[in-house]
Structures are given as C-alpha cells and as structure tokens.
Amino acid sequence: MAKKKEQEVAKKLYVELYKTQKEIAEDLGVTEKTVGDWVKKFNWKQERDARLNNSTNRAENIKKVIAGLTDSALDVLEQIKVAEFNGDKEEALRLKKESTRIAQEVGMFQKSLEKMDKEFKISLSTYLEVMEDIFQALQNYDKQAYLATLDFQKTHLQSIAQKLG
Structure with missing residues (x-):
C-alpha cells in the first residue's frame, strides 16, 4: 500500500509540479531508477508534456x-x-x-x-459530449456522488453553454 501512495505522490510531483526524477527520489526516499520506472510505466512524461504544451x-x-x-x-x-x-x-x-x-x-x-x-477553441457540442461521458462514468462509479453533483452539473453546463454557445 505504501508503494501505491508513493506512486501517487511521485506522479503529482512529476506531472503537476514539474519536479525532476532525482528530486522526487530524494523527497520520497526511493531510488531515481524507481521513479524513472514509474514515469515510463505509467506514461507520466506524456501527461506532463501535454500539460506544459496545452x-x-x-x-x-x-x-x-x-x-x-x-x-x-x-x-x-x-x-x-x-x-x-x-x-x-x-x-x-x-x-x-x-x-x-x-x-x-x-x-x-x-x-x-x-x-x-x-x-x-472547443465547440459546445464537443464539450457537452465529453462532460456527459464524465457524468455517466461518475454515475457508474458512484451513484451517490453522481446524485450529489446534479445541481453542479446543471449550473456548470449552463455556464459553459453561455461561454461557448
């Protein structure tokens, strides 16, 4: 379980905070090779690059x-x-x-x-399609969470429709 938590922290440090593999290894007390293996195995570099180049x-x-x-x-x-x-x-x-x-x-x-x-600039129809997929996945994953977000979904989609429509 500790390994999974370390991976989650390492991913956040690498993908979102742009730390080096060496810095992450030092922070987590693991080897640089271990972090490098995670980066490669879970495609973190591609995700980080996508975030940097959005x-x-x-x-x-x-x-x-x-x-x-x-x-x-x-x-x-x-x-x-x-x-x-x-x-x-x-x-x-x-x-x-x-x-x-x-x-x-x-x-x-x-x-x-x-x-x-x-x-x-993304089209409204594409945005709505993606959000519907997300909301459907949330409903399949956790119906209570889905139901708790219905007001948010409605408000958010109306706001986006005004922006993109």
Missing part, C-alpha cells in the same frame, strides 16, 4: 513575451527621446529601426495568439 500555457507564454517586448519598446522610445534631445541623428535612426522591429515582433506574436485562440 493552449492555456502556450497562450500565457506568448503573453509574457509580448509584455517583455512592450517593455523593451517603451525603453527604446525613451532612448529615442534622449538621442533626439542630444542631436544624435544616427542613434535616433538606429533606435527607430529597433522600435519598428519590436513592433513587428509584437504583431507576429499577437497573430499567433489569435490563431491559437481560433484553433484551440
């Missing part, structure tokens, strides 16, 4: 890049003002080119973000 994480990463570029653009604009004030036309021109390059990059990342939003 549309939400990718969109957040793109937003961070855009924010960084925006900060850089503001810095360059300040530098342009200084160069113009000092009469350094060459430096002002170089900085204006840099500002244009940054603006083009921001536009490119914005387009990527919009494209991702369109590609990864």
